[in-house]
Amino acid sequence: MTAPLWAESKEDTEKRIREAGAVLKELTEAGDKAIPRDFLERAQCVGVVPGLKRAGFLVGAQYGKGVVTCRTTGPSGWSAPATVRIEGGSVGAQIGAGETDLVFVVMNQRGMDRLMQDKFTVGADAAAMAGPIGRTATAQTDAQLHAEILSWSRSRGVFAGVTLNGATLRPDKDDNRNLYGDVTLKQILTGEVMPTPAASALLTQLGTFPPHKG
Template identity: 50%
Template sequence: MTWRTATSGVAVCAAALVAAGTGSGAAQNDDDTRRVAAATVVLNEMREAPDKAIPQSIYDNAEAIAIFPSVKKAGFIVGGQWGRGVISVREAQTRAWSSPAFLTLTGGSVGAQIGGTEIDLILVIMNRRGVERLLANEVKLGAEVSAAAGPVGRAAEASTDLQLRAEILSYSRSRGLFAGATVNGSAIKEDLDANRRFYGRPLSSEDIVFDRAGHAPASVTGLKAALNRTAAR
């Protein structure tokens, strides 16, 4: 599966949501499944990039990873953005990755590192405080939790103090190009409707990532396997 295949599938499913009728709930649930699949593709392709966009040391020290495929940019340099994604958190003792909880991202701007009207965005959360803040009902990056554009490739060795202190390191990809992404001003919120549809009952993001969700759909297997390949325990 390619990134374009995954994102085009999401677009098709999103169009189906416009239609009224008894099948709308099933269409939405399928859209959530496609969101997980698209996030898996983005993670795999970023990991396999020849320039090693996100340094392995960043992955290995991560406490959580949030992935937002196909974030829509409303403007270039100055402007808003909108996207939907998922987050997985490492269990403190075993370092195993959790089932994904669903998130939305709005406002702010990814800055001018790369162009394009759509980007893939990965947020690497580096400590437990950052995890707790991101799992709150809604959090603004740069205000309630510190975020910085992450170092790319060998640049990790020259990380600035700001990057080393940041609770979240952000990365973006557009048209095959990778860069650290400035996301300050963006708001991240729990997607409680998607959590409920996907897991079959009302659940908070904390319920899901801290293993209080019970049995997870089989479609999470690919994402959890990709996370285990990407970040060592």
């Protein structure tokens, strides 16, 4: 089992959104060790989990709260960020104990549809792979281009591709209600909800990755 994740105050959730924006900026501007731009331009949705925790007494067990935003036709090109919970999986076993920053991208409509469910398990409901790193990575990643979810982590300064297989993702309904009122995850991610000012840095950074042409 994993540690419980209680609802946060609106202020705490907005702080997490700002942290997600900072993490995304750092991991997309790291030069040859960054998330490849091509994958961000192809992504339908992007998720960031700042400070994913691994429970030291349970091998591989981890839990965390993060945010997800999806492409829309609105002015910013991206939806307001929805808050999500991630539990389980083997990320902790791949990167060691302690806290980890996690970024994942949803690459196609099928993966996006899975994301909008009340709960889905990565690997069982959506195919996932570890993401490649660096500007030249796209030349050798045909397999990744066909995955529904790609993911990367940073732990104690080490940045690497990791797989989310076995992890469960679900909307954090209480935190989303604190931010936006009584709306569904789908309403948030399809652009029916206005983002709060806390999302400014996150959406600005995502705006530097226009949709892939061709």
